[in-house]
Amino acid sequence: APAGAAMRTEISTAAAFVTRLLRAGGGIGEEQLRCFRECLQEALREHYKHHWFPLAPSKGSGYRCIRINHKMDPLIGKAAGMIGLSHERLFQLLPSELTLWVDPFEVSYRIGEDGSICVLYESPQPGRKTTKPVESRTSCTEEWRIGRSSPSKNYSIMTVSS
16 A cells, blocks of 8 residues: 555544644634645645655654644644644644654654643554553543643653654
8 A cells, every 4th residue: 555545544633633723722714624634634645755664653753743842843834824824823723832743553642841642543553463551641532622731640752763
């Protein structure tokens, strides 16, 4: 299967998540949101196409990571520009610190520098018998609504230099 097909679920999960954050901020029409989501998916597909390694899912993770850290992620910025949203407006609508990891078989995010890591999508890797213990993580489907997670649980992330 071409990488594009392989990445579809992960990319659409990531794009839908950012779109949901924008929708929660209010004031953006559904048509604009749909356009934003499609533009972001396209931008991610383009950005990831030679950096997607299902046999080594963590390889290139830093390259694929979507990051807002008082600077707007260029891919989000680009998609927002398509619907006429300024960076200033984006910063009002999105968390000022957001990290989104889009890896083969797993999409996860963290809000704030010491927030807990929340898994948006996880699928077993083909050929892997063991899956990671899920109980080691907070389930935080609604945590982003609060906007600030409790700093009691910290996870150290292995940074992979690509």
